[in-house]
Amino acid sequence: MVSTLILLSATGLGLAALYFLVASGLSLIFGLMDVLNFAHGAFVAVGGYAAWTVADHVAGGFGLGLALIAAVAGGAALAALTELFIIRPLYARPLDQVLATVGLGLAIPALLQAVWGADPRTWTLPGWLAGTVNLLGAHIPTVRFVLIAAALALLGGLRLLLARTRAGLVVRAGVENREMVAALGIDVHRAFTGVFALGGAAAGLAGLLDGLYQGSISPGDGTSLLIFAFVVVVLGRMGSLTGTAVASAAVGLVQQFANYLSPNLGDESVVILLAAVLLLRRRDLKGRPA
Amino acid sequence: MSPNRPLIPARATSAIASSGGTARRAALVVLALVLLYAIPYSTVQLPGVFDGPLDSPGTLQLLAVCLVFAGLALSYDLLFGHTGIMSFGHGLFVTGGMYVTTILVDHAGYSLLISALAGLGVGLVAAVVLGAVALRVDGIGFAMVTLAFGQAVSLLVVSGSPALTGGEQGQTLNAAAVPAALSGIRNTANLYWLALAYLALCAAVVWWLTTSIPGRMMRAVKENQQRVEVLGLNPYLFKLLAFVIAGVLATGGGVIYLLLLGGATPTVSGSDFTLGLLVMVVLGGAGRRWGVVAGGVLYAYADQSLTRLSGSSSVASLPGLLRSPLQQPLFLLGVSFVAVVFFLPGGLATLPARLRASTMPMRGMPITRRHRAKRDAVNAKSREEVAPRG
Amino acid sequence: MTYQSSVDQVVADRAPTATEPILRVSGLTVTLGGSAILHGVTFDVAATGVTALLGRNGVGKTTTVKSVLGLHPIGGVVSFAGTDLSTLPTHRIARLGIGYVPEDRAVFAGLTVEENLRLAEPARAAPRYDFVYELFPVLRERARQPAGTLSGGEQQMLALGRVLLGPARLLLIDEPTKGLSPKYAGQVALALGRIAQQVPILLVEQNLAVVRRMARDAVVLDMGRVVHTGDARDLLADPSLTNRLLGVSAAPVHSTTAKPAPAAAPAADLEAGAW
Numbered sequence: 001m002v003s004t005l006i007l008l009s010a011t012g013l014g015l016a017a018l019y020f021l022v023a024s025g026l027s028l029i030f031g032l033m034d035v036l037n038f039a040h041g042a043f044v045a046v047g048g049y050a051a052w053t054v055a056d057h058v059a060g061g062f063g064l065g066l067a068l069i070a071a072v073a074g075g076a077a078l079a080a081l082t083e084l085f086i087i088r089p090l091y092a093r094p095l096d097q098v099l100a101t102v103g104l105g106l107a108i109p110a111l112l113q114a115v116w117g118a119d120p121r122t123w124t125l126p127g128w129l130a131g132t133v134n135l136l137g138a139h140i141p142t143v144r145f146v147l148i149a150a151a152l153a154l155l156g157g158l159r160l161l162l163a164r165t166r167a168g169l170v171v172r173a174g175v176e177n178r179e180m181v182a183a184l185g186i187d188v189h190r191a192f193t194g195v196f197a198l199g200g201a202a203a204g205l206a207g208l209l210d211g212l213y214q215g216s217i218s219p220g221d222g223t224s225l226l227i228f229a230f231v232v233v234v235l236g237r238m239g240s241l242t243g244t245a246v247a248s249a250a251v252g253l254v255q256q257f258a259n260y261l262s263p264n265l266g267d268e269s270v271v272i273l274l275a276a277v278l279l280l281r282r283r284d285l286k287g288r289p290a
Numbered sequence: 291m292s293p294n295r296p297l298i299p300a301r302a303t304s305a306i307a308s309s310g311g312t313a314r315r316a317a318l319v320v321l322a323l324v325l326l327y328a329i330p331y332s333t334v335q336l337p338g339v340f341d342g343p344l345d346s347p348g349t350l351q352l353l354a355v356c357l358v359f360a361g362l363a364l365s366y367d368l369l370f371g372h373t374g375i376m377s378f379g380h381g382l383f384v385t386g387g388m389y390v391t392t393i394l395v396d397h398a399g400y401s402l403l404i405s406a407l408a409g410l411g412v413g414l415v416a417a418v419v420l421g422a423v424a425l426r427v428d429g430i431g432f433a434m435v436t437l438a439f440g441q442a443v444s445l446l447v448v449s450g451s452p453a454l455t456g457g458e459q460g461q462t463l464n465a466a467a468v469p470a471a472l473s474g475i476r477n478t479a480n481l482y483w484l485a486l487a488y489l490a491l492c493a494a495v496v497w498w499l500t501t502s503i504p505g506r507m508m509r510a511v512k513e514n515q516q517r518v519e520v521l522g523l524n525p526y527l528f529k530l531l532a533f534v535i536a537g538v539l540a541t542g543g544g545v546i547y548l549l550l551l552g553g554a555t556p557t558v559s560g561s562d563f564t565l566g567l568l569v570m571v572v573l574g575g576a577g578r579r580w581g582v583v584a585g586g587v588l589y590a591y592a593d594q595s596l597t598r599l600s601g602s603s604s605v606a607s608l609p610g611l612l613r614s615p616l617q618q619p620l621f622l623l624g625v626s627f628v629a630v631v632f633f634l635p636g637g638l639a640t641l642p643a644r645l646r647a648s649t650m651p652m653r654g655m656p657i658t659r660r661h662r663a664k665r666d667a668v669n670a671k672s673r674e675e676v677a678p679r680g
Numbered sequence: 681m682t683y684q685s686s687v688d689q690v691v692a693d694r695a696p697t698a699t700e701p702i703l704r705v706s707g708l709t710v711t712l713g714g715s716a717i718l719h720g721v722t723f724d725v726a727a728t729g730v731t732a733l734l735g736r737n738g739v740g741k742t743t744t745v746k747s748v749l750g751l752h753p754i755g756g757v758v759s760f761a762g763t764d765l766s767t768l769p770t771h772r773i774a775r776l777g778i779g780y781v782p783e784d785r786a787v788f789a790g791l792t793v794e795e796n797l798r799l800a801e802p803a804r805a806a807p808r809y810d811f812v813y814e815l816f817p818v819l820r821e822r823a824r825q826p827a828g829t830l831s832g833g834e835q836q837m838l839a840l841g842r843v844l845l846g847p848a849r850l851l852l853i854d855e856p857t858k859g860l861s862p863k864y865a866g867q868v869a870l871a872l873g874r875i876a877q878q879v880p881i882l883l884v885e886q887n888l889a890v891v892r893r894m895a896r897d898a899v900v901l902d903m904g905r906v907v908h909t910g911d912a913r914d915l916l917a918d919p920s921l922t923n924r925l926l927g928v929s930a931a932p933v934h935s936t937t938a939k940p941a942p943a944a945a946p947a948a949d950l951e952a953g954a955w
Contacts, residue, residue, distance in 0.1 A: 036430055086628070096631045098376075099572055102565060103627025110621035114614035166798075173788040173799055180786040183749055184800045184842065185774035227441060227561075234434045267445055271438040278427045278435060514713075 003138035008256050010135070014144035014213065016252025017151030020245055021206035022229035024158060025079075025199020027236065027244045031175040032195050034094065038101040039082055040203055041226030042108035043075045047204025048217045049112055050074035052121055061126060067208060075204020076197045078108075083196035088189065105223065113219040120216035129212065143213050150209060154202055155245055162241070171195060228255075231274050319493075326486055329353065330479035347478040351550065354478070354485035356590040358546050361485075361492035363570040363586030364579065365539035368496055370568070371576030372505070373532040374512025376433050379420075379440030381564040383537045385447060386413050387544025388554040393454055395467045402467045406545045413541025414534065421533035425526055437561065444559035455554070462553035472549060481550055488546045489583075492539050496579060499535065508532050562620065566593065569623060573630050575639025584638050593619065702727040702850055702880050703748065707756035710740075710747050717743045720756065721906050723899040725850065730872075730881045732895035732912050736927050739901040741884045742783055745852045748882075749773055749780055760850065775803070779843025783854040783884075785835045787842075789828025793819055796827050796838055802846030812841040815871045833864025840871060844879075851875070854884045869893065888926075892916050900925045 022044060029037050051067035051074075058066050086104060090097040129146065132139040162168035170191050174181045178188050203222075210225060211217035228251060236247030251270055259266030332344045340349040362384065369375050387409045394405035424435040447455045455461060465473060471480050499505040510518050511525045518525045548554055557563060566589060574585025596619050616622065630637065701724035708721040718740045725731045733741050747754045750770040758765040765773050774780065788796055797819070801807040813820045816837040822830060827838060836856055843851055856872065857865040869890050875881065876894055885891050891898070895912035908915065908925055916922060 030430075036433075090631070093635070095376075096635060099568070100628050100631045102568070103624040103629075103631070105624070106562070106565065106620045106627065107624025110618040110624060114618050114621065169791070169795055169799055173791060173796075176788050176790060177786050179751060179770070180780075180782070180788070181799070182770040183751075183774050183780040183782075183786075185771050185803070185846075186799070187769075187771045227437065230434050231438060234431055264445055264449055268442050271442045274438050275423055275435055278431050279423065281427075 002136060004260075006136055006138040007140060008260055009253065010138070010140040010144045010148075012253035012256035013249065014147045014252070015255060016248040016250075017147040018206055018210055018213065018225060019228050019232045019252055020151045020248035021154060021202050021209065022225050023232040023236070023244050023248055024154060024241060025195075025202045026229055027233045027240070028158075028171070028175075028195050029199050030233065031240070032171055032178065033087070033192050035087060036098050036101070037196075037199070038098065038226070039086075039104035039108065040199065040229070041222035041224075042105050043079050043082075043200045043203035044207040044210065044222030044225055045109050045112055045219060046078050046207065046222075047071040047075035047200075048207025048211045048221060049116060049121075050204070051208040052123065052211055052217050055123070056121075064126065064129075068205070071204040071208035072201045073204070075207065076201040079200020079203070080193055080197040082200075083193045087192070087196070105226070109219045109223060116219070118219065120218040122216045123211050123214075125212060125215070143209075147209050147213060150205060151245075151248075154205075155241065158198075158241055167191065167194060228270065231270055235274060235277055323486075323490060326357075327483070330482055345479070347475045350478045350482045352591070352594050354482040354550055355547075355594055356587040357482075357485040357489045358543055358550065359570065359590035360583045360586030361489040361546075362540055362543045362567060363574065363582050363589075364489075364492045364496050365536045365543065366567040367571045367574075367576060367579070367582040368499070368532055368536045368539075370571055371578070371582065372496075372500060372512065373508040373529055375425075375529055375532070376429075376568075377424075377436040377533070378433050378561060378564055379424075379436035379438075379443075380536070380540055380567055381558050381560065382420075382440045382443040383413050383417065383540035384544035384547065384563070385443055385556075385559040386416055387541035388548045388558060389447060389455055389461070391545050391548055392461050392463050392554040396461060396464050397454060402469065405467075409545055410538060410541055413544075414538050417534040417537030417541075418530075421530045421537070425529050425533065440559070440561060440564060444556065444561075447559045448556050455556075458556060460553055460555040463548060465552070468549070485546055485550065488543060491542075493579070493583070495535065495539060500579075504528060504531055562623070566623065569627055569630070571637075573626065573634075573637055575637030578637065578639035581637050581639025588638075592622070596622070700727060701725055702761055703882065704759045705744070705748065705756070706759070708744065708747060708758065709755035710743055710752050712743070712752065716904065718747070718904045721901065721904070723906055723909055725880060725882045726897060728880055729896040730876045730883050730894045730912075731897040731899060732891045733882060733884045733899050733901065734886075734891065734915075734926060735901035737886075740904045741901055742854055744901070745780075745854055745882065745884060748852060749778065777847060777849030779846075779848040779851045779879075781839045781843055781851065781853040781856060783858065785832075785839040787827040787830070787835045787838050789826065791827055792824050793827055793830070793838055794823040797842060797845060800842040800845050805847050807845040809845065812844050815844070815874065816841050831864070833860045833868065836860060836864065836868055837871070840868070840875070844875065848879050851879050851881045853881055855886060856883075857885070857887045857890055865890075888916060888922070 022040060025043075026037060026040050029035055029040075048071065051071035054070040055063045055067040057063070082101075082104060086100050087097060090100060125143070129142055132141050133145060134140075162172055170181060170186055170188070171194075174188055174191055181191075182188050206225065207217075207222060210221055214221070232244060232247045232251050235251065236243030236245070251273070254273055255266035255270055257266075258269040329344050330350055335343045340346075340352065342349050344350075344353075366377075366380050369377050369380070387406075390409040390412045391402070391405045394400045394408055395402055398405075400408070420436075420439055424432050424439065427435060448458055471477055472484070500509070507518065507523065507528045508531070511528050515525050518528075544558065547558070570585040570589040571582050572585070573589060574583065575581030634640070703725035705724070706722050708718050709716070710718040721740070721744055723731075733744065735741050743752065746752055748758050748760075748765065750765060750768060750773045754766060756766075760773075760776060760778065763776065765776075768776075788799070791799070797807075797809070797812070818834055819838060819841050822834065827835065830838065840853075840856065853872070856868050860868060865887070872881070872883075872890070873894050883891070883895060885895075891912060898908070898910060898912035898915045899906060900908040900915070902925065908921075915925075
């Protein structure tokens with residue numbers, strides 16, 4: 001009983017970690033730029049495939065390390081390009097901005113499918129990653145811990161970045177009032193690109209870790225993660241890292257426990273959770289009183 | 291008095307013009323309907339566009355699907371273009387119409403008519419309930435909730451109870467329950483006319499609604515929700531009304547689509563389907579009804595013809611790098627989104643105005659900083675060309 | 681030459697003399713959300729002293745100020761020390777030395793007072809913290825507090841302090857005493873008086889006592905147009921004029937020929953509530 005509980009919790013937190021990796025970028029992007037980035041799932045997928053391709057060619061731990069760099073760099077690069085050529089020109093037309101990101105979110109995974117095929121590409125995990133860890137009688141796959149560690153590292157790193165650096169200061173202020181930031185002589189657009197790239201990097205990492213978690217990668221993985229990430233972002237507060245972290249944990253755990261009770265109940269219970277929270281909430285999506 | 295302000299405000303002039311314009315528009319609509327009605331009698335061939343003459347079953351089937359999608363696009367435009375609410379779950383109504391009808395016919399043995407009516411009833415109830423819940427939040431939250439609802443329905447249909455819904459394969463409709471007039475290849479024309487009737491119904495409902503008072507309130511909600519509230523009216527109710535009407539229309543479309551396909555398919559429950567509706571509306575021009583119809587027809591045509599296109603010799607001869615993306619329907623869908631946004635903002639409906647404008651001088655355009663800078667740069671350059679410094 | 685240094689060069693070459701206006705607004709037209717807000721507003725802001733921008737609620741005073749900053753698309757010409765502002769984005773306009781203190785103060789509530797100030801530090805000059813803390817010692821006391829927990833008056837001081845850290849050449853200040861208790865209003869007004877001795881200010885104000893104390897020129901807007909320009913004290917000394925233009929009767933407290941009173945007296949009359 002206890003071991004099942006622990007296994008479920010670990011799996012739920014592992015999922016939560018994945019959601020957080022994707023949702024943190026989304027949340028910052030929306031908080032700072034008011035852009036709902038439907039292309040974020042594409043960043044995940046591109047990161048994942050970049051990593052897989054590298055690991056496919058370079059074996060062992062070194063290959064995995066390179067794959068990590070490929071995932072992060074690939075996601076960041078695609079995100080920066082998206083911000084510069086898709087988001088920025090449409091700054092005055094927010095609805096068209098959303099539509100363009102939707103279009104990208106459809107086109108890029110399809111492109112990946114065209115190149116790599118629709119069938120999942122399998123990941124061969126190195127021995128130390130493929131094993132399990134025994135925690136109070138539960139055998140938890142090591143990958144779960146890697147996921148959780150990565151998410152915690154991202155959370156810590158982002159908080160440091162926001163609290164201690166000037167760029168972080170600009171982002172925190174911009175989330176509140178970007179007009180005023182510009183009126184102080186600061187070029188907010190550079191912050192936009194930076195935040196987008198950062199979100200893309202985290203998304204790329206999520207792509208790699210998702211592949212390791214599932215043991216394989218397919219073109220639609222990013223999009224299915226994205227939907228849950230959206231739920232997390234809406235549940236947490238846009239632009240608030242802690243809120244996103246807590247919401248990720250909630251969604252991941254609810255999903256896992258509900259799935260245990262009945263298959264597919266997990267996904268549906270997430271929907272119900274979302275509806276319930278939105279109905280009961282008294283504040284708007286940025287946490288200001290509605 | 292500012293030189294750019296017209297003597298008679300635009301709304302007044304359109305009111306003056308519209309009395310003649312309404313008659314003209316009505317005549318156009320009747321003409322279009324007559325032409326569409328006559329298609330199954332025509333043996334005109336359009337090589338490249340259709341595989342056979344207009345009265346062949348294959349072509350009629352394709353056209354019928356286009357008409358249904360045009361109707362669905364109109365129902366979606368009621369939400370998006372007219373009332374300004376972006377739903378990512380509209381496909382669930384189509385799904386509901388298809389599946390409820392199929393399940394009742396196949397598993398409960400009811401007649402097609404009863405099942406279809408029951409499907410519509412379920413759609414109505416679902417629209418009221420889901421709309422009431424989802425509209426409590428605005429904008430992004432609403433989009434997310436509808437997305438989540440759509441996903442939930444999709445899950446139900448695909449993996450929830452495969453025995454009932456046929457899972458990923460879908461469920462064929464018991465052919466015995468379909469009335470003779472609508473079954474069999476010989477009767478494709480009847481199905482075509484049914485689809486036409488559906489489109490006409492959608493158009494009639496949308497036309498009537500948008501000119502009615504609730505409809506004008508919906509447009510007001512889109513433009514300035516605060517103003518509606520200040521008037522003491524509740525925007526929520528108008529949005530809900532739009533949501534319910536659009537939902538019921540879409541459910542009806544699902545029933546018609548079911549008859550066209552002969553079965554229920556889970557593809558209509560996916561988010562891609564709803565995004566397809568969005569593309570139809572954006573392509574045609576959100577809020578412009580003729581544009582939306584055109585968008586629906588074009589998109590459905592492209593979607594249906596894609597298999598033909600990807601198998602065609604011209605695409606097959608392209609180098610692999612170009613060919614494989616073109617064979618991915620979602621790639622084309624995504625690219626068309628981006629293309630419309632960048633190259634045709636406002637959709638096809640703006641084409642006539644653009645063509646007219648390109649032949650006229652730039653008068654009375656809104657002055658933005660960029661425009662002024664551009665205009666000054668152009669002026670400076672032309673001044674230099676006329677009298678170069680030296 | 682980088683863009684910034686070339687802008688600096690242009691500005692240096694055309695630095696105004698004391699008699700040339702530092703800001704010229706000419707034919708400013710602004711349309712927002714389909715309605716025309718400003719119809720060809722034209723006025724100058726002198727290179728020294730306070731120019732008051734007056735008018736009833738909703739005539740377009742805040743819109744005018746925001747347009748100078750590039751926060752709205754405009755028609756017409758806005759020229760700052762000879763530089764055309766219409767093609768510049770907001771942050772470049774601010775970098776030219778234009779400071780903005782908005783009507784709602786716009787302090788960043790989640791950041792500490794210190795962080796709010798740090799954000800506003802100039803890129804190329806040494807920040808003048810000594811001047812700011814001398815004007816508003818409370819900011820030093822509350823340095824670590826989140827700005828959202830400050831009182832309205834303290835937030836106003838923070839908003840003012842922000843724009844004084846760098847080498848400001850013109851300040852756009854929108855209703856600084858609005859909603860403040862008399863104590864804070866008085867302190868803010870005092871501070872404004874001192875600031876005005878160093879930097880020209882375009883001041884939007886409904887509070888005529890403040891205007892009378894420190895404004896030299898007045899520009900009055902009505903329905904998106906300039907309906908009066910001239911000496912501020914002359915305007916306020918004419919009750920029928922002020923009534924017609926501003927909808928208020930402003931009975932003069934001091935004689936119109938008196939210069940602004942020295943520091944001690946204004947504090948007394950402000951606290952005595954002689955608005």
